[in-house]
Amino acid sequence: MLSRADITKCFIRYACLSNYNHVFPRNFYSNDQNKFSNDDPDNESSSENLLSIHRLKNPTSKVICPKQLRVAIIGAPNAGKSTLTNKILGWKVAPVSCKVHTTRFRTMGVFTEGDSQIVILDTPGLIESGKLKRHNLEDSLLIDPHIALLEADLIAVTVDVSPIWYRSSLHSEIVKALHMHSNKRSILLLNKVDLLKNKNELFKITKSLTGGIVDGRRDFAIRNSRKYPKESVIKEINYNFPPLLMNDAGKADLESKDGWKAYNKRLQAVGNLTTSYWTKFERVFMLNSLEGDGIYDLKTYLLETAKAVDKWDYDETLVTNQSPYRLVKQCVWEALLDSDLPAEIPYNIKIKIKVLTESEEDSLLRVGIDLLCFNNRQLSGVIGNDGQKVALIARKAKQNMMDTFKCDMSLKLAAKRITKKKT
Ligand SMILES: Nc1nc2c(ncn2[C@@H]2O[C@H](COP(=O)(O)OP(=O)(O)OP(=O)(O)O)[C@@H](O)[C@H]2O)c(=O)[nH]1
Ligand SMILES: [Mg+2]
Structure with a gap:
């Protein structure tokens, strides 16, 4: 303390x-x-x-092999993404409430341990573009999760396991996003496990959200008639659409109107093919982000997954640059x-x-x-x-x-x- x-x-x-x-x-x-x-x-x-908020911490004397990992926390509104972000960082940088659409912009937070720096990108809950207009929401609610996805090395899909009608299939916007970034590593975070009375349900939920495959291994047999889109089809979409606009940093410029339009076109095309599960999750974590259960294992995994870089992007004491x-x-x-x-x-x-x-x-x-x-x-x-x-x-x-x-x-x-x- x-x-x-x-x-x-x-x-x-x-x-x-x-x-x-x-x-x-x-x-x-x-x-x-x-x-x-x-x-x-x-x-x-x-x-x-x-x-920018910094931790009170003595700088590490010598960093021999700096490593870094950018993690996009995505999920449906109210899944507990910001609660999780704050818990991982050990600092309140993202707003949390029981209402949907609490997070309106992507939020960056950092924690550095030993040689590894983890950059957490909390995002607004993923929504369809139609909902944005209906509820008169800001563009950032639609676009910011995708900017974070482009920036990330690892995608952490957060699912609230408490409502019975949501937990057996991934939100279609999540599946679309995963397809768009299928070259990136991804993990599944089952959150609010404390609200689940029968913990055996977690096995069933994992099975339906992963198609029975985790880390390339078919751990559970699954009967699902819906076909998984072929890699070649996704490649074709990327090939047939005009190139994305790039900003000065050479990244797809989703903040420009034309940049978002081009990206969204691909996203919609991918959408027509999606299933309700994802077979490329590398790991599944069960979390109670409110109390911090499971957070230690998740943090350890993130630190171990960080990749070697020439130097960290941020000062090691930085918490957030908002x-x-x-x-x-x-x-x-x-x-x-x-x-x-x-x-x-x-x-x-x-x-x-x-x-x-x-x-x-x-x-x-x-x-x-x-x-x-x-x-x-x-x-x-x-x-x-x-x-x-x-x-x-x-x-x-x-x-x-x-x-x-x-x-x-x-x-x-x-x-x-x-x-x-x-x-
Ligand atoms: N019981 C329980 N409640 C949780 C847990 N994680 C988050 N919550 C609660 O879920 C609600 C939503 O949490 P947020 O962190 O704001 O969810 P979010 O996904 O960031 O929501 P948006 O920003 O609106 O998309 C809050 O009332 C949290 O206290 C958990 O593990 N267990
Ligand atoms: Mg939030």
């Missing part, structure tokens, strides 16, 4: 490592009206280097989802960061947030009886921020009614 002193040191250590004098640019978001009227700088490249603005927003977002508000409210109000500074005297992180409500129903819902609801949201958000930034902080959170600008 980190002591209070360690936590403060940890935060200060970040400042030293980053070569910045302060964790945050002082008063970057002050009450200056011009700045405040801007949108939150989540996407501004200027915010990239402002804060911008502080995004982390703060995620903490508030999680609190909103967890506060029993009428279902649609969290999705329709706006989180505005008003102040984000670190005080020079006491290293106290000061955060000011406005919850912008667009009608009276939203406002009264957020405020609650005698302000009890907004107080609860503030308490939860503050706790989330303390778990993420591991420092003392003060949070001012207010709900405000605004009118939507007509465009």
Whole structure:
């Protein structure tokens, strides 16, 4: 356990490592009206280097043979991907809630042990493109899992084994994604095993999700009439479609409209062939990510699977490189989802960061947030009886921020009614 002193040191250590004098640019978001009227700088490249969270750890004296593994955690919404990510990292970097679509963007986290560095890419739950339009969701929910898949060396498919109607077949979007990246290694993570009364079910579930084949071995006989698409058909799809657009780093540029269109065309073509299982999983892990059961074995496997590289991509103490603005927003977002508000409210109000500074005297992180409500129903819902609801949201958000930034902080959170600008 980190002591209070360690936590403060940890935060200060970040400042030293980053070569910045302060964790945050002082008063970057002050009450200056011009700045405040801007949108939150989540996407501004200027915010990239402002804060990245580091562990308090003595650098390893000499790394003889650096190894690295990038792992994309994919799965259906609410499978427990972010809970698992936080557990593997031993740090809260991804928002978690009982509601679907909690994760809105891909989230990167790192842990380094000995010579090996593991980069975890948590992703929004995989969804069909039709759902995005129907529910008016951001593009990142559709595209980010595929960017992570392109970046990954290993695909970790996470399945919630608790609902009876989901656990016997892989979500079609997962199977499509696996086909698109069939050259990559993959593992199956059966999560929430604590919720399964009859543990013998795990054997059946494994059998139906793997087609009875794990690590190339036919461990269980399986009767399944649906045909598995041939490798040659997948190759043909890749051959017959126009080449994908590349960005400066030479990676398929899914963030550009044309890049995503071309990729999605292949994805849809693969989709017509899919089965409900995958026969190329190398390993199957049974996990209770909430309590951490099975995490040690998974981490050991990841460390052993890392491949030799010239040098690690990240500093060995780095935990995440997400911008502080995004982390703060995620903490508030999680609190909103967890506060029993009428279902649609969290999705329709706006989180505005008003102040984000670190005080020079006491290293106290000061955060000011406005919850912008667009009608009276939203406002009264957020405020609650005698302000009890907004107080609860503030308490939860503050706790989330303390778990993420591991420092003392003060949070001012207010709900405000605004009118939507007509465009
Ligand atoms: N009982 C139990 N609950 C779990 C476990 N793992 C996650 N949960 C719960 O499942 C819910 C969803 O967890 P998340 O980690 O937010 O799931 P996710 O897959 O990241 O969800 P999205 O980001 O919405 O796609 C939360 O209420 C978690 O507490 C587990 O192993 N056991
Ligand atoms: Mg998530």
